[in-house]
Amino acid sequence: PDPGFARLVGALENRLALEDRDATEQAASALTRKITRGLSIPGASVSVLGCRPADGEGELHGIYRPAEGTESDRITVWMRTAQRKDVVAIRTFLRTLLHEIGHHVDMRLLNLPHSYHTKGFYRRESALYRVITMGTVLAPGGCAATGPHGPLAKAPPPDVERGLSLLRKAREGIAARRPDERSAPKR
Numbered sequence: 238p239d240p241g242f243a244r245l246v247g248a249l250e251n252r253l254a255l256e257d258r259d260a261t262e263q264a265a266s267a268l269t270r271k272i273t274r275g276l277s278i279p280g281a282s283v284s285v286l287g288c289r290p291a292d293g294e295g296e297l298h299g300i301y302r303p304a305e306g307t308e309s310d311r312i313t314v315w316m317r318t319a320q321r322k323d324v325v326a327i328r329t330f331l332r333t334l335l336h337e338i339g340h341h342v343d344m345r346l347l348n349l350p351h352s353y354h355t356k357g358f359y360r361r362e363s364a365l366y367r368v369i370t371m372g373t374v375l376a377p378g379g380c381a382a383t384g385p386h387g388p389l390a391k392a393p394p395p396d397v398e399r400g401l402s403l404l405r406k407a408r409e410g411i412a413a414r415r416p417d418e419r420s421a422p423k424r
Contacts, residue, residue, distance in 0.1 A: 239271075239275075241271060242369040242370075243372040245268040246268065246331065246369060246370055246373050247373065248267070249261065249264040249331065250327045250375075251264075253324060256316075256324050258316060261316055262283060262285035265283045265334055266282070266283040268334070269338060272338055272365070273338075273341070276346055279310065279345055280309070281301075281310035281311060281338070282309050282311050282312070283313075284312070284313045284314075285313075285314055286314070286315050287316065287317050288315065288318070288322055289319045290315070291319035291320070296318065296319045298314065298315060298325075298329070298336075299312065299313060299314040299315065299333040299334065299336060299337045300312075300337065301313075301337040301341055301352070303344050310344070310345070312337040312338065312341065314330065314333050314337065316330060328375055332362075332366060335362055335365050338365070339361055339365065343358065346404060346408065347404065347408045347411060348411065348412060
């Protein structure tokens with residue numbers, strides 16, 4: 238938990254409400270940088286595009302692409318619905334951004350070769366949402382902290398160090414079960 242997150246989430250909400258794609262992209266990039274720096278992982282470039290692509294099965298909200306060659310990891314999110322071209326709600330936009338950051342965390346912090354939509358993935362995404370929305374109207378329960386008697390003062394802060402420790406142990410466990418690709422015979 239960090240008051241800087243509330244400020245960045247507020248900036249993102251304001252830029253999205255102004256329907257300013259460039260400013261929304263800058264705000265989303267700033268939030269992503271703060272998260273990746275806090276986790277001590279490489280950053281990812283963020284692109285915010287206009288209308289979501291859609292087909293007969295639905296709309297694409299966001300996508301994560303790991304780096305290839307000299308490129309950086311890339312997160313792309315769309316800010317308008319495909320059908321009506323409306324600006325998406327801030328909760329939807331933020332959840333989508335955090336979802337894609339979740340894939341980045343899987344690849345760069347946990348060193349997973351793939352990032353699947355597992356129960357653990359969605360739990361990590363929800364935990365991240367709870368932490369960064371603390372003190373905002375987007376926080377679960379919908380109440381922002383209002384001072385010493387606000388909801389943040391009543392709830393004990395999450396044990397972030399314990400959570401990071403569990404992520405590191407998971408990464409070590411995964412690495413121990415995965416054969417070392419460098420020593421594997423080439424086919």
